[in-house]
Amino acid sequence: MFLGHFAVALATKRAAPKVSLGTLFAACQLPDLLWPPLVLVGAERVRIDPGNTPFTPLDFQSYPWSHSLALNLLWAVLAGAGYLAMRRDRGAAVWVGLVALSHWVLDWVSHRPDLPLWPGGPKVGLGLWYSVPATLLVEAGLFALGVGMYLTATRARDRTGQYALWSLVALLAVIYAGSVLGPPPPSVHAIVVVGLALWLLVAWAAWADRHREARAAAS
Numbered sequence: 214m215f216l217g218h219f220a221v222a223l224a225t226k227r228a229a230p231k232v233s234l235g236t237l238f239a240a241c242q243l244p245d246l247l248w249p250p251l252v253l254v255g256a257e258r259v260r261i262d263p264g265n266t267p268f269t270p271l272d273f274q275s276y277p278w279s280h281s282l283a284l285n286l287l288w289a290v291l292a293g294a295g296y297l298a299m300r301r302d303r304g305a306a307v308w309v310g311l312v313a314l315s316h317w318v319l320d321w322v323s324h325r326p327d328l329p330l331w332p333g334g335p336k337v338g339l340g341l342w343y344s345v346p347a348t349l350l351v352e353a354g355l356f357a358l359g360v361g362m363y364l365t366a367t368r369a370r371d372r373t374g375q376y377a378l379w380s381l382v383a384l385l386a387v388i389y390a391g392s393v394l395g396p397p398p399p400s401v402h403a404i405v406v407v408g409l410a411l412w413l414l415v416a417w418a419a420w421a422d423r424h425r426e427a428r429a430a431a432s
Contacts, residue, residue, distance in 0.1 A: 214323040214341075216389050218242055220359030221315045222418075227366040229308040230427040234363075235419025236296065242411055244320075248279040249408030252401065259404065260374040263397050266325055270397040271404070273324070274424050277332035279340040282317055284332070289313035323348065345393075352389070365426040374424030381417050408430035 222237035229237075239246065251257040257279060262272035278284055293310025297303060321328055324338035341348050360382055369375045398404050 214319045216356040217319045217323075218245075218316055219385055219414075220352075221312055221319070223322075223359035223363040225308055226422075228362050229305045230366060230429070231300075231302060232296075232305045232309060234422035235415050235418050236309060237312055238290050238415045238418040240309050241316055242415070243292060243313045244279045244285060244316050245408060246411055246415075247288070248276060249405045252274070253405050259401060261397050261401065261404075266340070266342040267270040267345050268348050268393075273306060273327045277329050280317070280320065281329040281331050281334065282321075283330065283334075285314060291334050294334050322330075322351075334378065336359055349393070356385070357401060363412040366428060368428050370424050370426050374421065377417070377421035377424055381414070384417075385414070 218240065218241040220232065222241040225236060225237050226232070248257065250257060257276040258274040260272045260274060261270055262268040265272045270360050271312040273280070289310045292313040296309040297306035300306070317328070321337060322339050323341040325340045325342060326336045326338040326354070328334050341351060363378075369378070398407070
C-alpha cells in the first residue's frame with residue numbers, strides 16, 4: 214500500500230493538530246524508510262518478479278527487521294517515545310506511535326502472506342493486491358478521505374499553504390499512477406533509490422504544514 218499510508222497521516226492531523234504533517238508522514242512510512250538501507254547492506258532481500266501479484270512486480274523475499282509485526286511494534290514505541298522526549302506531549306506521542314503501527318496493519322491487508330509476525334516467524338497477509346480493482350478502490354478511497362479530513366482540520370495561512378499542499382497531493386497521485394501503469398523497476402538498486410527519496414516527501418509535508426494552521430486555532 215502507498216496512498217493508504219499517507220491517508221492515515223493526513224487524517225490524524227484532526228486528532229493531533231500540534232503534530233507536524235512531516236512527522237506524521239515519517240511515522241506512517243517508518244518501515245519503508247528503514248527498508249532501503251537494509252536492502253542496500255544485504256540484511257533484507259527483494260527481487261523483481263512480474264506477476265508475483267497482479268498489482269506489484271516485487272517479491273519481498275525477506276524483510277523481518279523493517280516489516281515484521283514484532284519489530285513494527287518496537288519502531289512504533291520508539292517513534293512515540295522519541296516524540297515524547299522532544300515535545301513533552303504524551304497525547305500527541307501516542308498518536309505518532311499509532312500512525313507508525315498503522316503501516317503494518319495496512320500492509321497486512323494488502324500484501325500476500327509475506328509479512329513475518331517476528332523474525333523467522335510465520336508469514337501473513339490478506340492479499341488485497343491479488344485484485345487490482347479492489348486495491349485501486351481502497352487506496353483511492355482512503356486517500357480521498359485522508360485529504361478531506363486534513364482540509365477540515367487545517368486552513369492555509371498564506372498562498373504557500375495552498376500550493377505546497379495541493380502540489381504534494383498531486384505528486385503522491387502521480388507517483389501512485391506511475392507505479393500502477395508504468396513498467397517494472399529496472400533493478401533493485403533503482404528500488405532502493407526511490408525508497409530513499411521518500412524522505413523528500415517527509416520534508417515536503419513538513420514545509421506545507423508550516424504554512425497551515427489548525428482551524429480551531431484560527432477561529
